[in-house]
Amino acid sequence: MSQIDYFTEDRSVEAVNARMGDEVSPRLREVMASLVKHLHGFVKEVELTQEEWEVTIEFLTRTGQICDDKRQEFILLSDTLGVSMLVDAIQHRRPPGTTENTVFGPFHVDGAPVLDMGANISLDGKGETCLYEGRVQDPDGNPIEGARIDVWSDNSEGFYDVQQPGEQPEWNNRGVFITGADGRYWFTGIKPVSYPIPDDGPVGQMLGHLGRHPWRPAHMHFMLNHPNHERIVTHTFVSGDDYLTSDTVFGVKESLVVDYVLNESGETKWKAHFDFVMVPNQ
Amino acid sequence: MSQIDYFTEDRSVEAVNARMGDEVSPRLREVMASLVKHLHGFVKEVELTQEEWEVTIEFLTRTGQICDDKRQEFILLSDTLGVSMLVDAIQHRRPPGTTENTVFGPFHVDGAPVLDMGANISLDGKGETCLYEGRVQDPDGNPIEGARIDVWSDNSEGFYDVQQPGEQPEWNNRGVFITGADGRYWFTGIKPVSYPIPDDGPVGQMLGHLGRHPWRPAHMHFMLNHPNHERIVTHTFVSGDDYLTSDTVFGVKESLVVDYVLNESGETKWKAHFDFVMVPNQ
Numbered sequence A, B: 001m002s003q004i005d006y007f008t009e010d011r012s013v014e015a016v017n018a019r020m021g022d023e024v025s026p027r028l029r030e031v032m033a034s035l036v037k038h039l040h041g042f043v044k045e046v047e048l049t050q051e052e053w054e055v056t057i058e059f060l061t062r063t064g065q066i067c068d069d070k071r072q073e074f075i076l077l078s079d080t081l082g083v084s085m086l087v088d089a090i091q092h093r094r095p096p097g098t099t100e101n102t103v104f105g106p107f108h109v110d111g112a113p114v115l116d117m118g119a120n121i122s123l124d125g126k127g128e129t130c131l132y133e134g135r136v137q138d139p140d141g142n143p144i145e146g147a148r149i150d151v152w153s154d155n156s157e158g159f160y161d162v163q164q165p166g167e168q169p170e171w172n173n174r175g176v177f178i179t180g181a182d183g184r185y186w187f188t189g190i191k192p193v194s195y196p197i198p199d200d201g202p203v204g205q206m207l208g209h210l211g212r213h214p215w216r217p218a219h220m221h222f223m224l225n226h227p228n229h230e231r232i233v234t235h236t237f238v239s240g241d242d243y244l245t246s247d248t249v250f251g252v253k254e255s256l257v258v259d260y261v262l263n264e265s266g267e268t269k270w271k272a273h274f275d276f277v278m279v280p281n282q
Helices: A012-017 A027-047 A050-065 A075-082 A085-090 A200-209 B012-017 B026-046 B052-065 B071-081 B083-091 B202-209
Strands: A129-137 A150-151 A174-178 A186-188 A219-226 A229-238 A260-262 A271-272 B128-135 B147-154 B174-178 B186-191 B219-226 B229-238 B260-262 B268-271
Touching: A012 A027, A012 B083, A027 B026, A027 B083, A050 A075, A050 A200, A050 B052, A050 B071, A075 A085, A075 A200, A085 B012, A085 B026, A085 B052, A129 A219, A174 A186, A174 B219, A271 B202, B012 B026, B052 B071, B052 B202, B071 B083, B071 B174, B071 B202, B128 B219, B147 B186, B174 B186
Parallel strands: A129 A271, B128 B268
Antiparallel strands: A129 A186, A150 A174, A150 A219, A219 A229, A260 A271, B128 B186, B147 B174, B147 B219, B219 B229, B260 B268
């Protein structure tokens, strides 16, 4: 039994990682070894105190305990620390000129109705109407036929339908559109509004201690699927929103900010144009 | 609005940390900035996938949800990743020749009875008896009078009394002793046994995936308090235990391993000698 087998402050990372068994998969070994290295690196860099450690344990425990089938506080934590966007960025590095991803968010619902182009997805009659239109194309500018465009947004009061069951009509501000040969899409929704993420739990308290607000800038969600192209999960953001540069989940990318212009000649108050460029499958 | 305000993969750490408000306390700012740096460093180093992120969110959620007033799974997680020992090591760097700390553990109970020197703390009559004896002294070898020695261990079946309320006598294998002018202590307990940490939850599953066992080597807990000296929280470990070099919580230090010798001339089967050296308050 040599000294080298024991944990010491200096050798803490090596001591922990040396315990992994021979049968551990290479990927799990890589991930855990890196996690332990960075976790210990953090504790050493700040010389975390016993009291701070206790606060952390208590915070993580409350974060787990507030979760239920409708609320996922650990995702909020990941979002507000920029981890969700970082994972998304790493997994969706795309060529310049193609549409960037952003966070999926917790409010997508499978099974929204497939609608004809031009349909109105705002079923509660609230908010300022907006025509959404544009094209789905490949990097060479060719239209993509058969792209499935799933859209969803909050209503004019800042809530998604699933946050207000019974109060909002089912599938309010949701729909699925499928492009024709010209790759075009168009539908009516509302000009969405900014809203705070749920901030009455541990993550909201954390944001408060950090002098941060819980707001997200107004955005319309889009998910585009096509068999021959890489899926796009993204939002378009409303130009001029107060929270564009301080989105609490760091979701904004400059290429996704869209000018909402007054629709002088049309039936809606606003018009928002955005073209999607999908990356062909490798 | 310049590009620099938005989150990118390259600038993820700076983007998140720039959000902290001006009023944040310097220490919280330091801790959070380091946490974000190391957390993002981990995600970038392994290029964490969306699926791995989802597994992590789910793991943390379950870890929080299994916690209750008797079980603290996040402390187990901290323990098994070496974080608890690391925090303890950083906070209790002591001069050579003084008694080293180790983890406090979850099984201490305040209010154990103060007993006369020589008393027997094993109330269930199970296990192999052992005389614990030694001296409490300062770094110059002077005895420390009035040191309060709080001791606790599992019983011969590997359970603390608080894990088996109603089954074990109250205060089984617990007691408090106060040193006299000679600084000596002596009491009868049992030779403790190794035991697994609770491994039927997320942390146990993690250990399984990592090819690790959940066992702790046999140990007797000691907490020493004296008004003029730094508190000691430590264990003594039973020499020869199978798990000395693989304690699942990394608690073993070489200086804390004690030979249990047959007590040929005494009333107990075993004898374990250990001298404590306390560091005077600064």
